[in-house]
Amino acid sequence: NAGVTQTPKFRILKIGQSMTLQCTQDMNHNYMYWYRQDPGMGLKLIYYSVGAGITDKGEVPNGYNVSRSTTEDFPLRLELAAPSQTSVYFCASRPSAYEQYFGPGTRLTVT
Amino acid sequence: AQSVTQLDSQVPVFEEAPVELRCNYSSSVSVYLFWYVQYPNQGLQLLLKYLSGSTLVESINGFEAEFNKSQTSFHLRKPSVHISDTAEYFCAVSDRSNDYKLSFGAGTTVTVRA
Numbered sequence: 001n002a003g004v005t006q007t008p009k010f011r012i013l014k015i016g017q018s019m020t021l022q023c024t025q026d027m028n029h030n031y032m033y034w035y036r037q038d039p040g041m042g043l044k045l046i047y048y049s050v051g052a053g054i055t056d057k058g059e060v061p062n063g064y065n066v067s068r069s070t071t072e073d074f075p076l077r078l079e080l081a082a083p084s085q086t087s088v089y090f091c092a093s094r095p096s097a098y099e100q101y102f103g104p105g106t107r108l109t110v111t
Numbered sequence: 112a113q114s115v116t117q118l119d120s121q122v123p124v125f126e127e128a129p130v131e132l133r134c135n136y137s138s139s140v141s142v143y144l145f146w147y148v149q150y151p152n153q154g155l156q157l158l159l160k161y162l163s164g165s166t167l168v169e170s171i172n173g174f175e176a177e178f179n180k181s182q183t184s185f186h187l188r189k190p191s192v193h194i195s196d197t198a199e200y201f202c203a204v205s206d207r208s209n210d211y212k213l214s215f216g217a218g219t220t221v222t223v224r225a
């Protein structure tokens with residue numbers, strides 16, 4: 001199993017541009033999550049999904065959108081990039097309860 | 112609502128010395144507790160977890176953590192660190208009331224020096 005994969009690994013965006021961060025898991029997990037990690041702040045939950053077709057907001061959803069059309073994929077969309085969205089983004093999944101499995105992250109810079 | 116406090120943001124330590132990373136949490140219900148490790152420029156990996164049973168849990172690379180319900184703590188320890196333990200460590204908590212979503216502490220950066 002590849003586990004949780006994320007693309008791209010790095011990206012630089014100009015203010016106002018849009019992009020989609022891709023996340024795929026091959027473990028047939030129902031639950032998937034998007035986090036952002038900022039220095040000294042830990043991880044903050046952006047959006048999550050409990051299964052295909054079901055998504056919900058986390059702590060910091062403003063400026064982002066998600067969709068979950070399949071069990072495997074959970075893309076994160078930034079519509080109008082802002083400097084405040086410069087961060088490292090992690091996708092994670094979990095089967096039912098207990099621990100989450102994390103992808104390697106996407107480092108995004110908005111200038 | 113849950114919250115997690117990691118009491119030390121930076122912990123410098125010499126190789127082969129012991130280290131303790133402190134974590135306190137707040138929750139009104141029974142919790143699951145986790146320590147994740149993040150090596151430089153990598154994602155988070157589960158180090159160890161407490162779900163139930165014995166309050167002392169161990170990892171395969173020599174770390175251990177003890178769940179203390181009365182003090183609402185889950186401190187992480189290693190009796191002798193290696194250079195390769197240099198990383199950021201995150202404490203996290205989840206519970207049933209929040210559908211097992213993880214709440215993370217701010218992280219502790221451990222730097223091991225020779």
